[in-house]
Amino acid sequence: MERMQQVVGRARAAFNSGRCRSLEFRIQQLKALKRMVQEKEEEIVAAIKADLHKSGPSAYGHEILYVMQDLILTIDKLPSWAAPRPAKRDLLTMRDEAYVSPEPLGVVLIIGAWNYPFLLVMHPLIGAIAAGNAVVTKPSEIAENTARVVADLLPQYLDPELYPVVTGGVPETTELLKQRFDHILYTGNSTVGKIVMAAAAKHLTPVTLELGGKSPCYIDKDCDLATACRRITWGKYLNCGQTCIAPDYILCDPSIQSKVVENIKATLQELYGEDVKKSPDYERIINKHHFRRILGLLEGQKIAHGGEADEATCFIAPTILTDVSPASKVMEEEIFGPVLPILPVKSVDEAIELINSREKPLALYVFSNNKKLIKRVISETSSGGVTANDVVMHFFLSTLPFGGVGNSGMGAYHGKHSFDT
Amino acid sequence: SPHAGLVSRLRAAWLSGKTRPLEYRVAQLEALGRFLDEKKQDILEATALDMGKPPFEVELSEISICRTELNHTLNNLGTWMKDKHVEKNWATQLDSAFIRKDPYGVVLIIAPWNYPINLLLVPLIGAIAAGNCVVMKPSEISRNVERLVAESLPRYLDKDCFAVVTAGTEETTRLLENKFDYIFFTGSPSVGRIIMTAAAKHLTPVTLELGGKNPCYVSDTCDVQNVARRVAWGRFFNAGQTCVAPDYVLCSAEMQEKLLPALREAIADFYGPNPQESPDFGRIVGDKQFQRVQALLRSGRAAIGGQTDAEARYIAPTVLVDVQQDDPVMQEEIFGPILPILTVASVDDAIAFINARERPLALYVFSSCKKVVNQVLERTSSGGFCANDTIMHMTLTSLPFGGIGQSGLGRYHGRSSFETFSHPRSALLRGAGREALNTPRYPPYAPHRLPLLRAATETRRHPACTLL
Numbered sequence: 044m045e046r047m048q049q050v051v052g053r054a055r056a057a058f059n060s061g062r063c064r065s066l067e068f069r070i071q072q073l074k075a076l077k078r079m080v081q082e083k084e085e086e087i088v089a090a091i092k093a094d095l096h097k098s099g100p101s102a103y104g105h106e107i108l109y110v111m112q113d114l115i116l117t118i119d120k121l122p123s124w125a126a127p128r129p130a131k132r133d134l135l136t137m138r139d140e141a142y143v144s145p146e147p148l149g150v151v152l153i154i155g156a157w158n159y160p161f162l163l164v165m166h167p168l169i170g171a172i173a174a175g176n177a178v179v180t181k182p183s184e185i186a187e188n189t190a191r192v193v194a195d196l197l198p199q200y201l202d203p204e205l206y207p208v209v210t211g212g213v214p215e216t217t218e219l220l221k222q223r224f225d226h227i228l229y230t231g232n233s234t235v236g237k238i239v240m241a242a243a244a245k246h247l248t249p250v251t252l253e254l255g256g257k258s259p260c261y262i263d264k265d266c267d268l269a270t271a272c273r274r275i276t277w278g279k280y281l282n283c284g285q286t287c288i289a290p291d292y293i294l295c296d297p298s299i300q301s302k303v304v305e306n307i308k309a310t311l312q313e314l315y316g317e318d319v320k321k322s323p324d325y326e327r328i329i330n331k332h333h334f335r336r337i338l339g340l341l342e343g344q345k346i347a348h349g350g351e352a353d354e355a356t357c358f359i360a361p362t363i364l365t366d367v368s369p370a371s372k373v374m375e376e377e378i379f380g381p382v383l384p385i386l387p388v389k390s391v392d393e394a395i396e397l398i399n400s401r402e403k404p405l406a407l408y409v410f411s412n413n414k415k416l417i418k419r420v421i422s423e424t425s426s427g428g429v430t431a432n433d434v435v436m437h438f439f440l441s442t443l444p445f446g447g448v449g450n451s452g453m454g455a456y457h458g459k460h461s462f463d464t
Numbered sequence: 465s466p467h468a469g470l471v472s473r474l475r476a477a478w479l480s481g482k483t484r485p486l487e488y489r490v491a492q493l494e495a496l497g498r499f500l501d502e503k504k505q506d507i508l509e510a511t512a513l514d515m516g517k518p519p520f521e522v523e524l525s526e527i528s529i530c531r532t533e534l535n536h537t538l539n540n541l542g543t544w545m546k547d548k549h550v551e552k553n554w555a556t557q558l559d560s561a562f563i564r565k566d567p568y569g570v571v572l573i574i575a576p577w578n579y580p581i582n583l584l585l586v587p588l589i590g591a592i593a594a595g596n597c598v599v600m601k602p603s604e605i606s607r608n609v610e611r612l613v614a615e616s617l618p619r620y621l622d623k624d625c626f627a628v629v630t631a632g633t634e635e636t637t638r639l640l641e642n643k644f645d646y647i648f649f650t651g652s653p654s655v656g657r658i659i660m661t662a663a664a665k666h667l668t669p670v671t672l673e674l675g676g677k678n679p680c681y682v683s684d685t686c687d688v689q690n691v692a693r694r695v696a697w698g699r700f701f702n703a704g705q706t707c708v709a710p711d712y713v714l715c716s717a718e719m720q721e722k723l724l725p726a727l728r729e730a731i732a733d734f735y736g737p738n739p740q741e742s743p744d745f746g747r748i749v750g751d752k753q754f755q756r757v758q759a760l761l762r763s764g765r766a767a768i769g770g771q772t773d774a775e776a777r778y779i780a781p782t783v784l785v786d787v788q789q790d791d792p793v794m795q796e797e798i799f800g801p802i803l804p805i806l807t808v809a810s811v812d813d814a815i816a817f818i819n820a821r822e823r824p825l826a827l828y829v830f831s832s833c834k835k836v837v838n839q840v841l842e843r844t845s846s847g848g849f850c851a852n853d854t855i856m857h858m859t860l861t862s863l864p865f866g867g868i869g870q871s872g873l874g875r876y877h878g879r880s881s882f883e884t885f886s887h888p889r890s891a892l893l894r895g896a897g898r899e900a901l902n903t904p905r906y907p908p909y910a911p912h913r914l915p916l917l918r919a920a921t922e923t924r925r926h927p928a929c930t931l932l
Contacts, residue, residue, distance in 0.1 A: 103914065108918060132862070133859075135856075136860060141857070143864060146845060233667060241664040244657055245661070247672065247873060252667065270896045271896070273899070277905065324908055324909045425566055426889065430891075433892070433894040433902075437892035439555075442551045443563065449569075449667065455888065
């Protein structure tokens with residue numbers, strides 16, 4: 044597939060011309076992106092809706108809002124981020140100038156994911172452009188409509204040689220990965236993450252891998268259970284569970300398990316109404332493959348709530364499983380769907396041990412009024428990020444670097460961290 | 465895998481949490497300091513045996529550098545370990561938002577043979593400071609240092625958490641089958657690829673300190689005597705076996721004419737009329753490496769030096785001229801006491817020459833004209849850069865040290881070592897109260913709530929400053 048070689052080669056030649064290095068150029072491109080998001084908002088939202096059955100406000104709130112925020116922040120701060128940082132000198136170098144100067148890497152590859160198909164392509168793109176790189180963008184082919192919109196719109200607003208969009212599936216991506224890049228940012232699963240890193244190793248290309256895992260959520264007996272469950276419900280069923288930092292499973296004392304279920308049920312009613320299938324705010328599973336995969340996880344489980352499904356529309360109701368065993372199928376892989384297993388544990392020690400016996404997750408959640416307990420859970424475990432007494436929220440603070448550790452990934456971005464990446 | 469038991473033992477120690485407290489890390493680092501003090505004589509002897517290293521060089525480039533890093537780390541570790549609180553938005557104003565520095569777990573450090581103490585201990589200092597357990601693999605090529613490290617170092621450190629593994633290529637490949645939480649490798653780009661490929665199987669993050677051909681551009685406006693001394697020092701230190709040594713010189717034909725006698729003088733000053741007799745000039749580490757470097761002499765002609773002695777693994781401080789781009793000496797990192805000079809017509813030609821090649825670990829420019837220095841700095845790319853000297857940028861703990869592209873990935877030294885071996889973990893601690901503030905985010909979604917949400921989380925644009 045010479046096409047990939049040509050596209051990347053053109054981007055490299057464009058980078059080598061030096062035109063994307065000046066701050067003025069970078070800011071101009073970012074401003075063009077901002078115009079694109081403003082002018083084409085309807086088109087973008089329609090595409091996301093088509094891909095994920097998202098309501099307008101939801102698509103706007105989950106994706107467009109954050110892209111705009113990131114653009115505004117980056118355009119504003121870029122001059123200070125790009126300035127050289129002076130370094131401390133010693134006696135021998137007292138009269139010298141010593142500093143660290145951030146420089147562009149060259150040609151960056153961004154591979155997006157399908158669950159927040161616009162956000163997960165735009166967010167890294169903003170950082171890569173801000174840092175002065177040429178960028179090849181490969182949106183996920185699984186979110187077809189958004190991929191098409193990205194491929195159509197980006198060349199209309201950005202320098203098409205410096206920032207080409209490549210569409211396609213596995214064969215195209217494999218060919219793309221054979222080319223030489225100066226950094227690759229991939230969002231997706233660990234299995235493909237390994238393939239990306241191995242391909243990068245051939246060229247000694249640094250990578251940022253935003254992967255996933257099973258983000259545990261520990262609910263202490265001493266907590267405001269109603270509020271905790273409300274927040275957990277929101278974060279779990281957002282985007283029909285297809286969120287990399289959704290609370291994957293709950294760990295709690297057996298004595299509060301039924302109360303947790305009751306509280307979640309009540310919140311579900313509040314958020315999605317009597318008939319969740321009719322709520323415009325409840326999404327669908329992205330495709331049949333994942334639909335079947337998720338349904339398969341319900342086998343042999345105690346369904347305390349939900350379980351209804353409709354293959355024609357890829358609808359799976361918000362589902363809660365109780366008394367789940369750590370050895371069961373639903374505990375083997377990241378659920379990435381609206382199924383919430385509850386695993387009873389007798390103590391926080393047991394919870395910590397269970398968490399540590401598994402791969403390091405992307406996010407970790409703990410609900411408790413006891414600050415000491417929270418500190419303990421955090422310091423005795425490892426995860427990409429943590430939110431205590433809420434879920435997902437650490438994602439939205441751009442001053443916090445967002446990324447995984449171990450199987451959940453390497454590197455981080457958001458805000459200035461994107462520029463630094 | 466033969467080392468699986470060792471790795472799981474260290475992982476168990478890691479999970480026990482014993483490497484976490486500041487006191488523990490300080491104790492281990494201080495023990496490392498005692499190793500440097502008590503074993504100094506052994507280090508001098510081992511490095512002399514391995515590479516004929518002059519004790520003066522060992523003191524400076526191995527022991528003293530480790531001391532600096534150790535002291536700098538001990539002085540600052542408490543501060544580095546602290547949670548870094550970050551600026552919040554309106555929605556999180558009352559929350560606690562910070563970045564923790566978590567250890568990764570069990571890390572692997574693979575060290576090379578050219579500065580076998582420095583390039584093992586400096587990363588080790590960072591790894592211990594960051595709270596990890598460490599498996600160390602010193603180079604089997606610097607055999608005497610390998611033996612010293614394997615026998616003595618474990619006696620100073622906690623055996624539960626730190627281990628030294630001796631291994632050749634095959635055993636190292638087996639060692640890499642194990643899962644590590646971080647791998648730090650110093651060596652060649654080709655082995656770097658192998659390491660990263662092995663790391664990819666476990667999604668293990670890596671720092672690769674590799675190498676390349678470090679260009680040294682000498683402009684027409686400079687103090688030739690000084691240039692010659694600084695370049696000669698950087699090139700011939702450790703008999704050229706330095707990753708940041710100036711690899712080749714680019715200059716005009718006129719400058720070359722001036723540079724040659726100045727280099728000749730500098731070499732004579734440093735090493736006397738017969739460098740083979742000088743106690744201050746090192747040797748090539750092994751026969752294989754000697755043969756490789758010797759073969760590079762078949763390029764251009766030796767204007768200075770060129771003599772070799774296979775038995776002593778001695779290659780004289782050599783300057784080659786009339787070198788072509790496709791000569792052997794320009795095909796690989798020299799890593800020996802040979803300095804080719806290639807002539808270019810202008811600084812633009814020099815920049816084009818440099819940019820046509822892989823990005824180097826270090827880039828040097830000699831010019832008394834600031835404009836020239838800035839031009840080269842801005843139009844090229846390299847791991848690090850030093851104007852009007854060689855190697856010195858590496859001696860400042862405050863300048864992160866590492867490569868780019870083929871010359872490497874990641875960086876360390878000083879605080880950057882601690883950062884390298886730490887996972888920056890974002891944490892947001894909220895309270896159970898103030899649930900009303902969360903209301904706008906819940907379904908059923910209502911467009912009228914969006915402005916509130918935006919106001920709560922958005923960053924406002926600062927008014928543009930038009931002073932400039």
